[in-house]
Amino acid sequence: MEKIVGILGGMGPAATVDMLQKFVDHTPATRDQEHIPILVSSIPTIPDRSASILGDGPSPLPAMQEYTQRLVQGGAKCILIACNTAHYWDKALQAQCPVPIFSMLETAAEAALNLNATQIGVLASTATIEKGLYRRELEKRGLHCIEPDPHNQKAVWESICALKAGDLPKARTLMQHQKELLFQKGAEVIILGCTEIPIILAQEAAETPHRYIDATLTLVQRAIAWYKEK
Amino acid sequence: MEKIVGILGGMGPAATVDMLQKFVDHTPATRDQEHIPILVSSIPTIPDRSASILGDGPSPLPAMQEYTQRLVQGGAKCILIACNTAHYWDKALQAQCPVPIFSMLETAAEAALNLNATQIGVLASTATIEKGLYRRELEKRGLHCIEPDPHNQKAVWESICALKAGDLPKARTLMQHQKELLFQKGAEVIILGCTEIPIILAQEAAETPHRYIDATLTLVQRAIAWYKEK
Missing domain, CATH: 3.40.50.1860 (Rossmann fold)
Incomplete structure (x- = not known):
């Protein structure tokens, strides 16, 4: 089984890049093939997390579920959510996700x-x-x-x-x-x-x-x- | 139809991060939702491109085809290859890919x-x-x-x-x-x-x-x- 990390990103895109850069910087590797396999969904149309929590926006959960599912279908064996605020929904997301979601x-x-x-x-x-x-x-x-x-x-x-x-x-x-x-x-x-x-x-x-x-x-x-x- | 850019990356991971950062820097956007939807495959186990071309390594094409297919299944409507050398195979990749591959x-x-x-x-x-x-x-x-x-x-x-x-x-x-x-x-x-x-x-x-x-x-x-x- 190939271990692939799935990143549910796009919340926002700069934060997703920052997370990927940290994988590059903190993985001990001397050549490409030693780095960690990662799939990234950076689809920023996910409804605003803060607006939803604070009361006047649609829930981002359906979009988060859809993109998480795509990552799992693509082979991701664990999921990272590249957004602290979105962790408000991490239990709801985990309930429908067959691989572990690690909590930031x-x-x-x-x-x-x-x-x-x-x-x-x-x-x-x-x-x-x-x-x-x-x-x-x-x-x-x-x-x-x-x-x-x-x-x-x-x-x-x-x-x-x-x-x-x-x-x-x-x-x-x-x-x-x-x-x-x-x-x-x-x-x-x-x-x-x-x-x-x-x-x-x-x-x-x-x-x-x-x-x-x-x-x-x-x-x-x-x-x-x-x-x-x- | 949601337009999603697919990035075939991991060749190497740092170059993939650089490409994503350039999307963030060069997209006129004032909030997350205005950025461009992107799916990224940064799976660096793809066999070395240079070693294959220069004679003594396995071809990366099968892995490139597999990960491109996953991007398309995930919704990508065009593909970017985040590696110049890998463009040696871009026509072969395009032949089996239903969405356009833009050439660097x-x-x-x-x-x-x-x-x-x-x-x-x-x-x-x-x-x-x-x-x-x-x-x-x-x-x-x-x-x-x-x-x-x-x-x-x-x-x-x-x-x-x-x-x-x-x-x-x-x-x-x-x-x-x-x-x-x-x-x-x-x-x-x-x-x-x-x-x-x-x-x-x-x-x-x-x-x-x-x-x-x-x-x-x-x-x-x-x-x-x-x-x-x-």
Whole structure:
């Protein structure tokens, strides 16, 4: 059986590219054939996840189910969802999916636990924060979750939307202030809990890696470990 | 009918990521849903293209056919091959593929023609050079093809292999010398004719874009234009 990783992406496309780049960067390989087989669905017409959660948009679940099914038909033996917010539907997706869906919420929370920190900041979409997606996973592990207050959360979301629209400088300026506020509120480490955020704060995460958990990277590492299991 | 672009990638994975990044960068979009729907097969176990062409390896064609078929089954309405060398088999692949396969050789040669240059340098894999893949497309359009001599072509190939193995600094040093030699031989513009080379010479191509044709980018632009056709 050929092990193939399926990536349900397109939410958004830049985050999908970032996840693929992390597979390239973190797979020990000296030639093409040693890299990990991946199928990617980057079909960005999936309805907006945040708009659906926050109340006024259609559910993305049917499209997510359809594209996941195509990945499985194409040979994918596990599925990664390249979007934190979309993990709101991961159990519903798993219920109809014959192969395991690895959860980015769980891999990031596990990474926080392994750091021996207890005060964990979370930068994520407003929908992810409002639904407590990370809070639940962190508290389940006895960790304390530090989130932006509603006013500052608006700025986090504005930053994410700026990146989706291609304006990295604006995204950076907004997000740099928000991560600073979380550290001031006592966060020892911050989960970059929206797939756009590791792109926005790439420089900070590279310079002080012990202060950030790149949720995307924790999921990629989980998939690489899965691939190497016999 | 939903228009979906299929990318036959994994040859190698870094080049596939580069092509996807170019879709993100060159699609005018202000939100996720305006980006182009893409399915990607990045299954790098496809037998080595160069080893097959140069004589001692199995053909990659059966694997290329299988993964192309999976992309078409998944909904792809056109196919891009994210590897210049693999275009050696593009006609054989097209013969069994019900949707159009756009040729990177053709889009890059067209771009050279549109620049009003006549002396076109080519940096590519040794297999691409030996089979004259670019030479044929250029001469068909009345353009003169300038290639490294066999000794220097070895250094070009060494550079490409260095990137595939993750050693960008070595790849850069080798390739910078080779592009200089082609300019000295009279090239007015150089086709970056192996999907790894735009990554290796990214800085040069960004600083003096009129001196380089990024073959990957010309193919991406072709696909974006196709997507926008009614």
